[in-house]
Amino acid sequence: MRYLTRILLVPILLVPILWVWPQRGITVKFSSNRNWLRPAVVRVERRINLDFMTAASASLPQQEFSVEWSGWLRTDRDGQYAFNLRSDDGSTLELDGHIVVDAGGVAFPTTRAATIAMIRGLHQIRLRFVQTDGAYEFYAYWTPPGEAELAAFPTEQLFVQQQPAVIVFLTRHVSLLWALCWFALALVIAARIAKSAREIASTGRRRFARRLTLALASTIVALLVAEGIVRLAHYVREDRRPLEVQLRGARAQAPLSMQSLRLGEIVQPSRYAGIVYELKPNVRGRFMGQPLLINSQGLRDYEYTRRKEPRTFRIVGVGDSSLFGWGVPIEDSGLKVLERRLNEEFRARKFEVVNFAVPGYNTAMESETFVQRCLEYAPDLVLLNFNTNDYDVPEFMRRPNELATLRRSYLFDLAYSVYEGVMAVKREPLGLFDFRHRTIAQRQAARLDEDPALPDEYRYMVGAKGVVRALERLAAAARERAIPFVVFDVKPQPGFDPQYVRDELRDGQRELLERESRRLGFYFLNTYPYFMNYLKQHPDASSRPVFAVSAVDGHPNTLAHSINAQALFDYLVANQLLPSDKPSKDDH
Structure with a gap:
């Protein structure tokens, strides 16, 4: 039995190889x-x-x-x-x-x-x-x-x-085999302890303690080696270069290429530290299954000159991937639908709705975008779209996992993920508009700026304090130039949805947004009633995928963009935010 412990350590170290071999x-x-x-x-x-x-x-x-x-x-x-x-x-x-x-x-x-x-x-x-x-x-x-x-x-x-049938069998059950090896090792150790207990009278406590120490030491060494292997795998897999190096290392796109693009291939470092990154000009290809064209100014939009033509009313939109049009064609994105509707209804004026949204932006980055970029276009009106993940920064802006920490066991995390798979632990079902991986937990949101994984230069952006600080910066810039500001969001509320249950996590963030928007003099629009009215008019529609790009991607689809556009149009008309036939303040 003394040697059985050492024998079991061999498969414990070798079985994980089946995750990558053959x-x-x-x-x-x-x-x-x-x-x-x-x-x-x-x-x-x-x-x-x-x-x-x-x-x-x-x-x-x-x-x-x-x-x-x-x-x-x-x-x-x-x-x-x-x-x-x-x-x-x-x-x-x-x-x-x-x-x-x-x-x-x-x-x-x-x-x-x-x-x-x-x-x-x-x-x-x-x-x-x-x-x-x-x-x-x-x-x-x-x-x-x-x-x-x-x-x-x-x-x-x-x-x-x-591969031979036996290899195929082993790869299918590698997690179970590894768990059985650990279980067998635990049984052997327990048997050795029991045997040693019976031998105490004849061999003495010193020999028993030596054997027990050896068994425990062998187990600890095996665990430490396994922990090291898992951490090494994390190190090899993660891109640990500084963010700016990652962004500059992204491939420059051929102007006429039509291959599928990743997010890292359509962005570049921004010359403004507060914006961090921006869309790369003149990129063409396919992104999230849809044609992508980024214009010469680094916007997912048509070409617009910074100088407005006479009798032009210009609206700019700032937001993240939802307003950007993630997963939908450019002509079906909400801002383009709104632009067409305005030009159809008010022919005495020319309306331009320019999209400054970029995937991953939070409210602080959107605020900096408005100040540094949008104002160059002399906007007459600003639309700000809010999502509950605007409390945080994108995952790639966070520090890589700390592999030298003793506060976390990567081996335990791996074992628990295997347990979730074996036991079929179900995760929270996808919601109508928000999905867990896009939302900050309430207990984290209040003190998000203290997260050790957050680089120091981005701490001012995150959490409730970061959102309020960004809104105040927006308000100061808009007030100085007398530019109306409309903040819009999708906030569930009782009276429209019979199955509504208050969500302290998400609703609390949106209520803060609405409260601060009104305090700062912004217009505030909740488009949620428009979505619920659509469901009432189409009772056979399945609420989860009907407004989402797919069942696993919660970004708004073409239908959701059109509903948002209708809600914005109605709100702008009702609040008399659109021009009459008088010239706009920047007409020349």
């Missing part, structure tokens, strides 16, 4: 023709998408090309599997040599789906995509048995090469 991912081949011949790029990727083109777009053609992904897919249970392809132009999905989904020969965005019965095991998978000309996109999803939502193929179930 090599996970899928082989992708890029061909500069439409026939999947003579591939110019062959590499292993962790995901089935076109993101690999991001890193090599300077050398890869953006038209007349084809891509093939091939590898092995592990299924973990018998049952009906649903597969879904969305592509522009054509695409196919094959499993075990048979075409399952065929979206080939299509020259416009289309979605095709199929459901087939599959058995547990390893299956050969191949996906093909072809692009002729114009814009392009490709997304592949599946829904395993027992799941309800479409999801991307998980990396841990994709294999580059075919």
